[in-house]
Amino acid sequence: MLEACVFATILCGFFGIIFKKNLVMKIISMDVMSTGVIAYYVLIASRDGLFTPILSNANRGNYADPVPQAVILTAIVIGFSIQALMLVGVMKLARDNPTLETSEIEQNNTP
Amino acid sequence: MSTLTIIWIALPFFVGFISYLLPRFDRIFSLGVAIASTGYALWLYTQPPLKLQLLDNFGVTLLLDPLSGFFILTNGLVTAAVILYCWNSGKTAFFYMQTIILNGSVNAAFACTDFISLYVALEVISIAAFLLIAYPRTDRAIWVSLRYLFTSNVAMLFYLVGAVLVYKASHSFAFAGLRESPPEALALIFLGLLVKGGIFVSGLWLPLTHSESETPVSAMLSGAVVKAGVLPLVRCALLVPEVDPLIRGLGVGTALLGVGYAVFEKDTKRMLAFHTVSQLGFILAAPEVGGFYALTHGLVKSALFLIAGVLPSRNLKELQHQPIHTPIWIALVIASFSISGFPLLSGFGAKVLTMKSLLPWQVIGMNTAALGTAISFAKLIFLPHQKQEKQGKIQPGFWAAIALLIGGLFLANIAYYEAYSFENIIKPLATIALGWLAYFLIFRQTTVKLPRLLEQFDHLIGVMSLMLILLFWMVLA
Numbered sequence: 040m041l042e043a044c045v046f047a048t049i050l051c052g053f054f055g056i057i058f059k060k061n062l063v064m065k066i067i068s069m070d071v072m073s074t075g076v077i078a079y080y081v082l083i084a085s086r087d088g089l090f091t092p093i094l095s096n097a098n099r100g101n102y103a104d105p106v107p108q109a110v111i112l113t114a115i116v117i118g119f120s121i122q123a124l125m126l127v128g129v130m131k132l133a134r135d136n137p138t139l140e141t142s143e144i145e146q147n148n149t150p
Numbered sequence: 151m152s153t154l155t156i157i158w159i160a161l162p163f164f165v166g167f168i169s170y171l172l173p174r175f176d177r178i179f180s181l182g183v184a185i186a187s188t189g190y191a192l193w194l195y196t197q198p199p200l201k202l203q204l205l206d207n208f209g210v211t212l213l214l215d216p217l218s219g220f221f222i223l224t225n226g227l228v229t230a231a232v233i234l235y236c237w238n239s240g241k242t243a244f245f246y247m248q249t250i251i252l253n254g255s256v257n258a259a260f261a262c263t264d265f266i267s268l269y270v271a272l273e274v275i276s277i278a279a280f281l282l283i284a285y286p287r288t289d290r291a292i293w294v295s296l297r298y299l300f301t302s303n304v305a306m307l308f309y310l311v312g313a314v315l316v317y318k319a320s321h322s323f324a325f326a327g328l329r330e331s332p333p334e335a336l337a338l339i340f341l342g343l344l345v346k347g348g349i350f351v352s353g354l355w356l357p358l359t360h361s362e363s364e365t366p367v368s369a370m371l372s373g374a375v376v377k378a379g380v381l382p383l384v385r386c387a388l389l390v391p392e393v394d395p396l397i398r399g400l401g402v403g404t405a406l407l408g409v410g411y412a413v414f415e416k417d418t419k420r421m422l423a424f425h426t427v428s429q430l431g432f433i434l435a436a437p438e439v440g441g442f443y444a445l446t447h448g449l450v451k452s453a454l455f456l457i458a459g460v461l462p463s464r465n466l467k468e469l470q471h472q473p474i475h476t477p478i479w480i481a482l483v484i485a486s487f488s489i490s491g492f493p494l495l496s497g498f499g500a501k502v503l504t505m506k507s508l509l510p511w512q513v514i515g516m517n518t519a520a521l522g523t524a525i526s527f528a529k530l531i532f533l534p535h536q537k538q539e540k541q542g543k544i545q546p547g548f549w550a551a552i553a554l555l556i557g558g559l560f561l562a563n564i565a566y567y568e569a570y571s572f573e574n575i576i577k578p579l580a581t582i583a584l585g586w587l588a589y590f591l592i593f594r595q596t597t598v599k600l601p602r603l604l605e606q607f608d609h610l611i612g613v614m615s616l617m618l619i620l621l622f623w624m625v626l627a
Contacts, residue, residue, distance in 0.1 A: 049311070056304060057611050069304060076310050083314050106208045107314060110266050110323070114310060117273045121303055124280060128296040135289055141607055148293040149358065149602075 041082055048075030062132070062139045066125055073118045080111035152202055155214060158190045159261065162254025166247045173243035180250040181233045187257060188226030194219035211324060213263045217388075220441030221260045221381050224448035228373035229253040231554045232366045235456055237547035245285055252278040252375065259378035264323040265313040265339065268382055269306065272346055275378055276302045282367045283359065294362045301355045301610050302346055308618065309342025325382070329390050336393065337621040340383070341614060344621075347379025349434065350404045352617045353427050354604050357411070360426060361419035365459030368419065372426045373452030377444055380433055387437040396624055397434050402515040405431030409522030414598045416466050418458045421526060425489070426451055428519060435516055436507035445562060446488070446500040453485045453555040460544050469533050478544075479535035481552050486527040488559050490585070491520060491578040493570070496562035498578060502569040505577075517581070524585025525593055532589075 052072025056065050088101025129139065136144045162183050169179040199215035229249065236245070255278060259271035276299055283295035313323060315335035320327030328336060341352070348356035356376065360368045387397040408428025415421040429447045433440040458464070462472045474482075488497035501520065508516055603609060 049307075053304075053611075053615070057608060065300070069300070069307075072304070072307055076307050079311060080314050083318055086318075107317060109208075113266070113270060117270065118303075121273070121277065121299060124277065125296060125299060128284065128292050128299075131287075131292050132289060132296070144293055145607055148290040150362070 042079075045075055045079045045082055048072075048078065051075075060140050060142065062129055062141050062144065063126075065141065066122065066129070070118075070122060073114075077111050077115060080107045080114075084108045151197060151200055154190070155200065155202060155212065155261075156204075158187065159212075159254070159258055161186065162250050162257065166251040166254065169250065170243055170247045176243040176246040177233060177237060180246045180253075181230060183250050184226050184230035184233060184253060187253065188223060188230065191219050191223035191226055194222070208322070210262060210267045211264045212261045212267075214261055217384070217441045218260045218381065220445045221377055222257055224377065224445045225253060225256050225260070225374040227554065227558055228370060228448050228452045231452055231456070231551040232370050234547045234554065235366050235369070235545055235551040237545075237550075239545055239547070241285075245282070248278050248281045248285075249370065252282065252370065256374055256378050260381050263325050263385065265309075265316060265325070266323045269309065269313065272302075272342075272378060273306060275375060276306075279367075279371060279375055282370070283363045285367070286364060290362060294359055297607055297610075298355060298359045300607075304611060305342045305345035305352075305614060308338045308614070312336070312338030312340075312342065325385055325389055328386060329392070333622060333625040336625050337618055340386075340393075340396075340621050341618050343379045343383050344400070344617065345379075345614065346376075347383065347430060348376045348427055349380070349383075349430055350400055350407060350617070351604065351613050353404070353430070354613070355610050356427055357420050357423040358605055360423035360455075361417065365456060368423070369452035369455040372423065372455055373448040376426060376430060377433075377448065380430055380440075380444070383434060384437045384440045387434075393625075394437065396621075397437055398509060398512060399624075401431045401434030401436075402512050402519075403431070404428065405435060405519035406515055406522075407431075409519045409526070411600060412526045413522050413593055414596065414600050415526070416599075418461065418464050418466060418469070418530070419455070421466075421529070422451065422454050422458060425523065425526065428523065429489075431519065432501075432504055432516070435512055436504045439503045439507050442496075442562075442566065443500040443504055446496045446559070449555045449558045449562070450485050450488045450497060453481070453552055453559075454489070456548065456551055456555075457482050457485065460548060466529055466533075471534075473534045473536040473538075475538045476535050479533065481556065482533075483531050484556055484559075486530045490524045490527050490582050492582060493575050493578065494560075494563060496559045496566070499563055499566035499569040501578060502574050503566065520578075520581050521585050521588070524582045525589050528586045528589035529593075 049072055052068050052075055055068025055071060059065050059068055084104045084107040088103055090099050090102050092102040092105045132144060133139055165179050165183050169176040194214055195216055202212040204210045255271050255274035259268060262268050262271060280295045280299040283298060284292050312335045316327045316331040317323055319331040344350060345352045360372050383397055387394045405428045408424050408431060412421050412424035415424055433443045460478060461474055463469050488495035491497050491501035
């Protein structure tokens, strides 16, 4: 069930990228999609247990797998910095293309 | 040896940031790193393959063998040539810093053998390439780079889902885990790599990006950066025999698609970009010998892009009425001969080697692609030329860069001297003759203009979903 929700999020984001006309909306859709991917990593990490894997004496049950979580942390940071870069690019483009519609920008800027 | 490898991986990033702090030495620093990386690649050939596992069980794994040596060598030489080309062009420290970081991240992508290190390397490549393409700060440059970053980032999201599926199946992110993973993991990961490497229809972002960038940036992108997506595919094909036919098939498809667009193209830089697509197909068509082909292609394509930057016009129709300076024309002809597979240049050895390793069902497709290459480079070879008294504006570093790249082509040719047998020499000559004949009879007059519909931004993203379905179906079959 959760897995289906996660995939629905990824697909929603992907279709948003295709069907939204505005560049900012496309970037937000991409963010939705990457949220879905991150959630999927967390879901996979919690296959065997839910507890945070911290070394201690008390036995609290099954631990979550730390590897996917550690990996997705890197991906979150990268995704965040790419988004920041894109938004700066959009700001620059917005001066000459105030509507920020991709079809318009593309028409103005392809030879 | 492992210490040296770690220093080699870290050096470009370290020096990149240092050179931003000491902008006076930016060029020397970045050239030094490129030369060091080239030296390291040459040294790799004298060593047995090195496998490194850093940071415990789930950490970074690196593999350095002669195959990655070819790719690293390409990257080092192309970077050195680009820096020489830019030597007196007044580029800021920022440009050199990004160049050297791009060089470092491409090297990292060549060395690693697990999906997460590869992901990080590919994303750093995206960011550095974005900044380099957007360097002129014009609206067009920003749009082209934004389009590049967006496309590759969406592809990498699919790739990430594939990577976690591999982890789920085999409890490791290593390439070898692909064998036990479900077909959807394979399809998702390959989608990411195909888009990143500019292969088949998912690589149609490449022509616009490479042709609209500045000259040195397109040389760097076409010569080295796209190969960061190709080497992992080659490695997967060698590691997991089940995917080998899939990769070979995609190679043939890519070679034909790129050539098909290129023969009708009337713009020099776009033609070269389409040829990058087609040559990547040659690398994938015979994965076990792809390294040598990648080296040859990297050298020749960056030389061609640098030369195209100093031609008086980009339009081939205009160039036919505007004679080019003879020395430039000679360099252009040498490079075009190499890529068409003419003996004495390393393009010949690479083509012979690739053609020898093809499977029977690939032969027709690849020979057609080779013929197409000869046809479209006839367009450049038969341009008018004359000795000009008044030199146009040529970058001072231009000749140094060209000498490095074309010298590399001659030297790499010696490395594989076994290719010189009678029938091996006859075949490429016949292909080239046939290509030139076809050019004069048919293609010189044609004015067909292929539609650019598939290169539109929305279609690039849409094609990804189609490609995913195609890959899934191919993996299942």
